[in-house]
Amino acid sequence: MKHIFFVEDDLSLINGLSFALKKQGYEVTVARTVLEAKALWRANEYDLVILDVALPDGSGYDLCREIRRTSKVPLVFLTAADEETDMIMGLDIGGDDYITKPFKLAVFLSKVNALLRRSGDFCQADAELSSNQIRVRLLTQEVSKNGIPVSLTAGEYKLLCLFMENPDIVLSSEQILGRLWDCEENYINGNTLTVYIRRLRAKIEDDPGNPQKIVTVRRMGYKWDTGKGGAL
Numbered sequence: 001m002k003h004i005f006f007v008e009d010d011l012s013l014i015n016g017l018s019f020a021l022k023k024q025g026y027e028v029t030v031a032r033t034v035l036e037a038k039a040l041w042r043a044n045e046y047d048l049v050i051l052d053v054a055l056p057d058g059s060g061y062d063l064c065r066e067i068r069r070t071s072k073v074p075l076v077f078l079t080a081a082d083e084e085t086d087m088i089m090g091l092d093i094g095g096d097d098y099i100t101k102p103f104k105l106a107v108f109l110s111k112v113n114a115l116l117r118r119s120g121d122f123c124q125a126d127a128e129l130s131s132n133q134i135r136v137r138l139l140t141q142e143v144s145k146n147g148i149p150v151s152l153t154a155g156e157y158k159l160l161c162l163f164m165e166n167p168d169i170v171l172s173s174e175q176i177l178g179r180l181w182d183c184e185e186n187y188i189n190g191n192t193l194t195v196y197i198r199r200l201r202a203k204i205e206d207d208p209g210n211p212q213k214i215v216t217v218r219r220m221g222y223k224w225d226t227g228k229g230g231a232l
Helices: 010-021 034-043 062-070 084-092 105-123 154-166 171-180 190-204
Strands: 004-005 027-031 047-049 074-077 097-100 127-129 134-137 140-143 149-151 214-217 221-225
Touching: 004 010, 004 034, 010 027, 010 105, 027 034, 034 062, 047 062, 047 105, 062 074, 062 084, 074 084, 074 105, 084 097, 084 154, 084 190, 097 105, 097 140, 127 154, 134 154, 154 171, 154 221, 171 190, 171 221, 190 214
Parallel strands: 004 027, 004 047, 047 074, 074 097
Antiparallel strands: 127 134, 134 140, 140 149, 214 221
16 A cells, blocks of 8 residues: 655645545545654655645745655645746755646546656666766666766756657657646646756756757757657
8 A cells, every 4th residue: 555645734635635545545644744744754654745835834845855865755746836936946856746726636636646656667667877978877866977977956857867768759848748747737837848958958968058968859849869860
């Protein structure tokens, strides 16, 4: 049975989502404050974290940063903070998805199931990706360029892995957004993706102004170009 850690202070939401998650076959542990969450986090192991941003005694962002110091557990923000800057921050500091309130229960459960499914797939994945002088160690999430470590945010890391897992294949913006975050267009849009790609290029390209690894295919999307050609 998968164990979900739910950090939320709204009692009605806790009751409703806990009931729905348990009906899906998940075990649910709830914390209503940052202090309680820290104690429960240290005491148990979890397969997924659902985290509110605004908590009575602190920020979910800070709690996320603390979790990410020791764990790669899938983590989804569930919050009323719906500004694009909030979403980018949540994804950058380690969130795997960002759901804004109000939301549809069926969509929420679909995202939870997808994150848990991906985490299982990840454990069975190859240990390393390597091309274009970029190497990614999947088990430790370490990235290097020509042997030199590269520091990426969580969103940049996921984007890089998606490209490297699909070499020489053109991916549309919609495909990228859907496969990375399962987000509806009004949550994480093409403008946000452009920001991520610009940041990633600045860290891995020899000349970010003339990218050779992540290339733009006009009117179609983006491609991880290995120089070997490939399918569209």
